[in-house]
Amino acid sequence: MTNEQDKAAPAGPLAGVRVIDLSAVLMGPYATQIFGDHGADVIKIESPEGDSTRHIGPGRNAGMGPMFLHLNRNKRSVVLDLKQPGGLAAMRRLIADADVFIHNLRPASIERLGLDFESVSALNPRIVWCGMYGYGEDGPYAGRPAYDDLIQGAVGIADLQRRAGLPEPRYVPLTIADRMVGLHAAHSVAMALYARERTGRGCRIDVPMFETMASVVLSDHLYGHTFEPPSGGCGYVRLLSQGRRPYATSDGYICALVYNDGHWQRFLRSVERDDLLADPRFADLASRTRHIDEVYGFLGETLRECSSAHWLALFERIDVPAMPLNTMESLLDDPHLSAVGFFHHVEHPSEGPLRTFGVPARWVGHDVGELVPAPRLGEHTAAVLRESGCSASDIEALVASGAAVVTGP
Template sequence: MSSSGPLAGIRVVDLTAMVMGPYCTQILADMGADVVKVEPPAGDDTRYVSVGPAPGLSGVFVNVNRGKRSVVLDLRSDKGRAALRALIAGADVFIHSMRAKAITKLGFGYDDVAAMNPSIVYTNCYGYGRRGPDRDRPAYDDTIQAECGLPAVQAALTGEANYVATIVADKVAGLTAVYATTMALFHRERTGEGQEVEVAMFETMASFMLVEHANGAMFDPPLGPAMYHRTVAPNRKPYRTKDGYISALIYNDRHWASFIDSVQPVWATERYATLTARAAEIDTVYSLVAQTMTERTTEEWLTLFVELEIPAAPLNSPQALFDNEQLNAVGFFETVPTAQGPVRMPGVPTWFSRTPGRIAGPTPELGADTEAVLAELGLAEVESR
């Protein structure tokens, strides 16, 4: 287990499943926390959703549960609940993704857990916040994307409603759970007080979407609809070049001036001279640039944009990231030995000068650490299957 990260010495009791909660606790583990993943006898469903080197070790599961210890407990049994209570007594964080009624019925709502360990940070990962009428609704990434407006802005861009091709709601909510949990730990460090934290996918994604799309709707009276027009301009898409595609954003006035001076001097008119003017006709600007981009190869454009200090990039596939020069130069990938063979995992994206994080270890097979963890608590192995 990793012990050099900023969370070294923190123990997390993790009752989350799928992606939102496990992504949060994977980051905590990479930052040095001892994460004990408590699973039901059948295991987290994500163990079985994609390819993997062995049953119960799908690629998605392996990536978001690395470095944790797996303990199987049947929380419907008295012994299973007693073992969980013993785990909670020595923990710093308790985090779950069960519905409020279900976790409370088991006897592990916040009031119950705080009575066992008053200084604990208790993090709820929900679909919808408990103070609203939707608190008991089930939620998955697709439904949250729909409800927060992502397919609607995709439709404004492409003409057809689509989900974003990544589980963005799960991951953004997981990152939010990381900062919420660590902020509560910081408060406890200063005051000794534990507290309850709630992170809801819908509210998280509503906040995420409205960063730019709140726009004119924020004001009273409204100055326009809730939409940031640059991101939904129909011609906002990768540019086709002579031999492929490229992404480039000729955005501020310096970028624009250097681009037209080098490529299209005829565009040096007041109509497009300022960011404000270009923003008012952003789709026209995108269209003009698109026509010009077909005149050179991708490599020729990349060379020019580097020279002009204009942000630009080739279009990569996820597969190409494994051979990316930048990622390999910074040591982003780590090869972790496992019982099934080496696994090349995406690593820690942050850097600390004194307390660096790192992949905490391989992903546990279901229940692999039950005996050892219960022994640490002075308990015999409980009936879990």
Template structure:
């Protein structure tokens, strides 16, 4: 593989989504990621409709390019395999609870003893200094604890609801990539590794309250919690005569052009509620209500044409079914088709972005469970007879 991270070697002891997503980014960018799996495989392998066992759709999209080593970490020989690998790796990332890793003898001290330059990244539910530190953490629980369902209820009414995405897992996973890369950069500069901990709960509270601390940011407070525009019940896709459209004029120039294009050119001068950005923010419900009344008068296609001509930010609404036909995504080759040895023909999504000097390779297939067990052990110095003994004793497993 090429890419800007070619030559970087990472041990991935993570499962499901948050940790695997963090390492997926670096794998796409060229790092060698050795995915440590139990003999039964990552649970994500077994979720969703799949043409072949152990290659579920969620798994294949967060395991591209990774190498799979199936090993029983509860066995001393399994622990030794991982620590021997650490001697030639740059980092280890895990989202397994630290206490569990400690019981396996895979805490930071064990890795540091083998490789002081190694960066040990631990994605946890709650920071170690707090009373929640030992609690289990899943996306739904962290969404709940960080206030997201109640925020949705406050904006839209009805019952509290989770966002229909694994939002916390994905946000914290991507932040985990940042922590991993920063740790690698520091180790490269100083020659010294370190332990890095990233908690889900605190990360998501910062994510939510960065928008909604509002007037409570100051002492004394200057106003209530919340960002009014985001909490407006009228902040939603607007109905047109035949469907819906996303429209967001934001600054004074855009609102001036919007009202002119929709036949209300003097509105900002005759209605002081909408005359500048501060007053519009204070009257956001009324503003969005007015926009809703205007946009229902024409079809979506008409509005997209009118708003594009006026240089007003607007987009059509996609569904899960229609987004694959988006013309821009087709232009950039976003969805790609590959031949997977187990899944057959399949659609995948490579890492977005481009690199002028270190281009990344197209999306590769996710590994079968234990597909690389033999080659990884050989690279770690295990002789052929030792590998066969480990397989025979049930310490490791291979795809064959």
């Protein structure tokens, strides 16, 4: 390594990787946010109307809602109307010089645009092409629209909520499918980039929501149906027990997990219930799992007797995992998050001061700390098109025809 390289400022692990991001809403933007956070140059292609998440939640200016701001930091916004020949031609120029092309359009739509894998790889054989869909192309659901709620229901998450004690099926109040599938897409693309370094070839990756989330759910809940013939029913009983919830104390709630044999031995002695040490229901993990409702019931009754502070201090002393129950509001003041510098305050050029959060992973030898605020619609159209070789007159013609939109200088 040269002295100049020694002195060079550290960069993110994906520095030098250019990603063309034709995704919208949440699943795809979450994946590409991860790329941007780790140094990739993410070019977000938007329609003239912009990503719909621009309009979700209370914002200071139209088109700059909080969900969009969190999902699209460290990206550049280029507005192209791909229904127009000029916009599509500009898109092809961007793809020709990119490392990754990622989208969440349905297969029929991406083929109509001529941006399917075969067409894109003909332009750029080294490109990693990633499509994120609702369902795999080989089954009867192929081509159907998919949203987080639909996938949660289709893979059984909503019904698991009912089995766990709710009066009827209910979706988890998180966009858990979009985010889990976005994570799968991000690590799949990262592996493809590593493979390309060894082979020199790009590849196609299809990431279907339904199959991805089915694998996540069934890893816990296939349970007895893992075996042929089944050794029992579906559903991990500990996760489905109605007692698996934050415990009420005399003055609030706490979260605690008295789980392994050592936890139970120390806890039972500390609450003067040594008699239960010989109770076969509490003897070992397998037995506690079989009697999980009784085990959780005992914990629930016991923890109601004293305050949250009492139990948190006791659990810390006997080394049993426990945490206070946060709300969304109290999480913002969590002392641990404050100590590790989790929250960041950034100044957005149009939205003013914002609170956001950094990259959770800690990197040594790479800089992943920079947080560039999410772009205004079309903020980088002109700059990116110039980088692709478009002249000033080319850009003016695209804007005049409506094939591109430029905002700002």
